[in-house]
Amino acid sequence: MKKLLYAIAVSAIIFTGCSKDDEDPIVKTPVEGEITGDITANRTLAYGNYTLKGLVKIQPGVTLTIEPGSTFTADQADGEDGLVVLKGGVLIANGTADEPIVFTAKTKLGGQWAGIIMYGDAPIVNSATAPGTQTANSEDGLLQSYGGANATHSSGSLKYVRVEYAGLVFANNSREHNGFSFYSVGSGTVLENLVAYKGNDDGFEFYGGTVSAKNLISYGNGDDSFDWQDGWRGQNNTNWFAYQTGTGNYAMEIEAKGVNNAFSPKVTNITLKRAANTATESLNEKQYDAIQFKAQGNGDFSNINIDGYASVEAGFGSAVQVRDLATYTDQVLGGKIKLTSVKVTNTPVLFLSQNSGGAFTLNAASFPGTNWGVSTTATGAVLAGGKWATVDGVNLLANL
Secondary structure: OOOHHHHHHHHHHHHHHHHHHHOOOOOOOOEEEEEEEEOOEEEEEEOOEEEEEEEEEOOOOOEEEEEEOOOOOEEEOOOOEEEEEOOOOOOEOOOOOOOOEEEEEEEOOOOOOOOOEEEEOOOOOOOOOOOOOOOEEEEOOOOOOOEEEEEEEEEEEEEEEEEEEEOOOEEEOEEEEEEEEOOOOOOOEEEEEEEOOOOOOOOOEOOOOOOOOOOEEOOOOOOOEEEEEEEOOOOOOEEEEEEEEOOOOOOOEEEOOOOOOOOOOOOEEEEEEOEEEEEEEOOOOOOOOOEEEOOOHHHHHHHEEEOOOOOOOOOOOOEEEEEHHHHHHHHHHHOOEEEEEEEOOOOOOEEEEEEOOOOOOOOOHOOOOHHHHHHEOOOOOOOOOOHHEOOOOOOOOOOO
């Protein structure tokens, strides 16, 4: 009898423990809604599935917060869709690895919408002669003036955000959108774990500013994977991965509007890969190179993996291309371009010069001191997977 009572007591304890530990998880029900027009007052969008209609603009002095796991769908049939953070506006879109915030399109083809556009108040430099604070008008057709004096300005925080099928380009290419467009965005802005997936234009483009970005994936974008101009000078960039497939131009297109700046951006841990048979966007411009410098573009880049940038046509395709004599003279010979710990595979041509503005020959000896260095052990980008890096069951990091 005592043994029976003891067995019953033990069974009860086990049963009680199991029921406590195995409680069903709380299942959140997404709200359904439409986001359109200007955001003129602070607003939080609850976890849900939203239709993005038109150019939704976060006005100056206003904060829009988006809860993790939310999805926004654009439909080109209703016109030009996009999410715009005007100068002084703030966007807080902090997802998680397993609950990313996703912006996508009803039709899963590149070029369906305008992506995320952010305007800050940080410095730009696009003229060698203009004194003081410089400004420019955006190339997205919105004609927003960008450029300011507040290097530490914050436009908010983007974490675990994925933009799919953006890169809307129209009006004879006079209005161009990317996956993510950062106009004079300041260093107070947080950009981490972002994906630009199969857009029609650039994956990420920086127009001046001081912002830095960590853990970026640019996958299958039709133009450049990473692009910048206007004297962008972010210093704390790391873990960038470009995978070019289908159609793609340069993995990194680097320029500075012809201004020989005293500063340069810095990026560590970079992986640039081009799948076999990836075409260039235009038949007239053979943009098969991993990294292209032009118009006084420069930078400090280290721990780089470059793979698959073979010479598809004679005279095209290389690991590093310098387009013009001025960039070669001022930036390469001047020591402002640094490429160290570079591992190059399946890319027979290391250096290519287009000889624009005068003849020059780019080679390892062109880089002073230790500004060029090869490595067999460079790791490139290191990124952790999860739902944020998975689209329709495809793991975007499978080729990393």
